[in-house]
Amino acid sequence: MKETARESLKxxxxxxxxxxxxxxxxxxxxxxxxVKIERLIRVISDLRGMGKEVVLVSSGAIAAGRQALGCQxxxxxxxxxxxxxxxxxxxxxxxxxxxxxxxxxxxxxxxTKDTMVNDSxxxxxxxxxxxxxxxxxxxIVNENDTxxxxxxxxxxxxxxxxxxxxxxxxxxxxxxxxxxSDIDGLYTDDPRENPEAGFISLVPEITPxxxxxxxxxxxxxxxxxxxxxKLAAARIATDSGADMxxxxxxxxxxxxxxxxxxxxxxxxxxxxxxxxDLMHYLNNEY
Numbered sequence: 281m282k283e284t285a286r287e288s289l290k291x292x293x294x295x296x297x298x299x300x301x302x303x304x305x306x307x308x309x310x311x312x313x314x315v316k317i318e319r320l321i322r323v324i325s326d327l328r329g330m331g332k333e334v335v336l337v338s339s340g341a342i343a344a345g346r347q348a349l350g351c352q353x354x355x356x357x358x359x360x361x362x363x364x365x366x367x368x369x370x371x372x373x374x375x376x377x378x379x380x381x382x383x384x385x386x387x388x389x390x391x392t393k394d395t396m397v398n399d400s401x402x403x404x405x406x407x408x409x410x411x412x413x414x415x416x417x418x419x420i421v422n423e424n425d426t427x428x429x430x431x432x433x434x435x436x437x438x439x440x441x442x443x444x445x446x447x448x449x450x451x452x453x454x455x456x457x458x459x460x461s462d463i464d465g466l467y468t469d470d471p472r473e474n475p476e477a478g479f480i481s482l483v484p485e486i487t488p489x490x491x492x493x494x495x496x497x498x499x500x501x502x503x504x505x506x507x508x509x510k511l512a513a514a515r516i517a518t519d520s521g522a523d524m525x526x527x528x529x530x531x532x533x534x535x536x537x538x539x540x541x542x543x544x545x546x547x548x549x550x551x552x553x554x555x556x557d558l559m560h561y562l563n564n565e566y
Contacts, residue, residue, distance in 0.1 A: 285482065285549055286541045289523065292456035294413070295327065295539075296522075298337040298445035302462040303529030305340065311347045312340060312371070318378055320532045324418060325382035327539065333413045335452065337421045337445035338375070341367035368422065375420055387417045390424040396447060397562050409452045421448055446513035450520035450558050455550075457517045458538060459510055460529030465546030466507065468493055483548045486515050516561060519553040 299320060306313050320336075327334050342360055345367025346353065354360045372388050379386040389408065395401045412419045423444055442459055449457040469477040483490060491511055510526055517524040527534045527545030537544045 285523075285547060286543060289456060289525075289539055289547075290541050292332070292523070292539070294333045294335075294452065294454045295456045295458065296335045296337060296445050296449040296452070296454045297324070297458045297460065297535065298441055299339065299460045299529055299532075300441065300462065301339040301343055303460050303532075304338070305343045310343055310353065312344050312374070314374070316532065317374060321375070321378045321382060321384075323532050323535050325379070325384050326536065328384060328416070328418065330539075332539075335409070335413075335419045335421060335448060335454070337441050337448060338371065339422070339441050341371050341422055343367065344371040344374075372420065379418060385415075385417045387412050387419050389419050389421045391421060391444065391448075392424050393562065396451070397559070402451070402559075406451050409448075413452075421445075440509045442509040442513040443516065446516035446520075446524070447558065447562070449517050449522045449524075450556075453520075454517075454522050457513070457522050457524040458535060459513065459524065459526045460532065460534070461510065461526060462528065462530070463507070463526070464528045465526045466490070466493060466511075470507075480546055481543060483514070483546060485551055486511065486518065486548065514548040516558075518548050518550045519556040520558070521550050521552040523550045524548040 304313055304316055304320075305311060324334050324336060341364045342354065345363030345365065348366050348370050349363065351359075351363070354363050368388075368390070372386070375386045389405075389412075391405065395405055409419060421444070423441065445457060445459065448454075463471070464479065466480045466483065467477040468480065471477040471479075480490075480493075491508075493507070493511075514524050514526075525538050525545045525547050527538060534544050
């Protein structure tokens with residue numbers, strides 16, 4: 281089943297890719313890693329050349345704002361929101377310029393939880409995504425941190441971009457979600473603390489046993505989503521009918537490896553839940 285499941289990824293058409301702050305910044309300084317972003321854009325442009333529809337959920341706004349302002353790591357909510365206001369524009373400028381070099385058009389979509397829980401706003405967001413993809417653009421999504429920061433828990437926040445990317449995947453009917461992180465995939469325990477932790481390549485169904493393997497920690501001081509957040513994202517994605525892969529974003533070419541059927545990362549198989557309701561999740565999980 282593993283080989284068949286991996287092979288089927290070649291045929292996925294509508295793909296959401298989430299990349300975290302730790303994969304887009306230099307670990308020494310926290311500044312934006314332009315080489316890594318350029319490689320990511322090249323890979324996504326290749327996917328577009330294959331006829332795939334791609335939505336990118338990108339972290340990094342606060343890091344970009346911090347770099348632009350020449351400031352240290354923010355500590356207060358106001359600082360984070362101010363850095364994000366500067367960084368969202370800066371990050372989008374980088375994406376627009378580099379995507380244009382590969383003859384691709386990027387579009388910015390900023391979401392808040394209010395957008396999703398309001399029926400009219402959610403419907404409009406869905407239509408906007410569909411039209412942007414029909415036009416051949418690459419929507420670049422982030423939570424609107426200037427009004428609802430995802431760095432700390434908030435009642436009006438998605439909590440992290442792992443969950444946000446899964447919610448976007450459910451909203452647009454994506455058939456594959458790829459989470460790029462600072463870890464190779466799901467292990468039986470935290471491999472940073474337990475060298476005996478075993479790697480799990482395939483998860484046919486998310487059971488309570490798998491959920492217990494999740495950790496509420498992130499290995500980076502610029503990220504917010506630990507393994508528990510990724511497992512929560514997997515539940516949303518797979519229930520909505522999308523396969524999901526967690527992989528290490530250190531080398532973004534891993535996206536092409538995944539799409540070619542190679543055994544990279546942990547693959548969570550879709551098992552469409554007829555009772556899945558995105559609104560029910562949003563109203564009960566936050």
